[in-house]
Amino acid sequence: MNAVKKGKIRKAADFLQELSKKFRFRLRTYRPNVTISLDSRKYLVKTVENGDELGDVLRLRHEVFYRELLEKKRFRGKDVDKYDFQFDHLVVIDKEAGQIIGTYRLNSSLFSDKFYSCSEFKMDNIVSLPGVKLELGRACIHPDYRSGATIAALWKGLGTYISETATDCLFGCSSVKTTDNLTIALVHYYLEKNFLAPEELRAMPKAKFRTDKYHKMLDMIQEKRFAPFREAAENLVPPLMLSYFKAGGVICGEPAYDKAFKCYDYLTYLDIKTMDESFRKKFTEKKNEEVCC
Structure with missing residues (x-):
């Protein structure tokens, strides 16, 4: 092995060691902005309170996002980015x-003016909206x-967080x-037809995330022979994403391609004031009751 190659390997090792030190420090000093805890017979729903709990979150995300979906492993076996220690x-x-x-x-504008979604979308109109x-x-x-019970528990905790922070609207990448171009064309056809935001809430993917690969498929699925597929398109939408729309959420335009x-990311938006009444009562009113399930 020549000296140049050895030098590159040594530099890479030093970089990883320094990165690991910084990660451990930020993990050790992590504290939440808002602390909530809801207990029931089966589940505990809470915000993580320390680095140990955050580490468990990052490992779960790694198992799902990397090992399960991408079938690969990431450095340290954790899905982590610069936002995790602030949110x-x-x-x-x-x-x-x-x-x-x-x-x-969860990233509340009470504590940060930096949003992950802004890395994928041009969305100044949404970021500049009044309120929390x-x-x-x-x-x-x-x-x-992966069941309705787990989603319901997450939404219950989310409702408490919304109440604690007096949140006015929700948004994020779904x-x-x-x-597959046919799959995303069918999903987009269904979402655009049923859940498209008004013009003032539209956002475009940034150039790096923009694609028109599925547009030809959008034209093709208008044909009569695709009618059964169009009618079944709702089944292609992830359950958690569907729950946003049932609550009154909308998509802000075309998806970004990550x-x-x-995957394809839709910028979704939900105004608490216009949230479906059954969801609003269930998730945003403070009640002295246990988490469902």
Whole structure:
């Protein structure tokens, strides 16, 4: 091995060691902006309170986003970025198993003016809206717990967080895990027809995330022979994403194509004031009751 190659390897090792030190420090000093805790017979729903709990969240996300969806492993076995140490993390814990089974990353404009969604979308019109805004991201559920019960528990915790922060609107990137042009064309046809935001809430993907690969498919699926597929398109929308629309959420336009995660991200928006009444009562009113399920 020549000296140049050895030097590059040594520099890479030094970089990884320094990165690891910084990561451990930020993990050790992590504290939440808002602390909530809802207990029930089966689940504990809370915001993570320390680095140990945050580490468990990052490992769960790695297992789902990298090992399951991308079939690869990332450095340290954790899905982590610069936002994780600034934002809150809502989790659902299976009390019997003693493990985190679901999580949401929560970014309130009360504590930060930096939003992950802005890395993918031109959305100054949304960021500049009055009131408290809450960005949702990195939604993740353990494969053994992907049910309505887990989603309901996450929403219950989210409702408490909304109340604690007096949030006016929610937004965030909602992912459709596919690279198939026909699939995303059918999903987009269904969402655009039923849940498109008004013009003042539209946002465009940034150049790096823009694609028109599925546009030809959009024209093709208008044909009569595709009618059964168009009618069944709702079944292609992820359950958690569907719950946003049932609550009154909308998409802000065309999706961004995330090459790294091999998925399409829709910027979704939900105004608390116009939220579906049944959802608003269930998730935004403070009640002295246990978490469902």
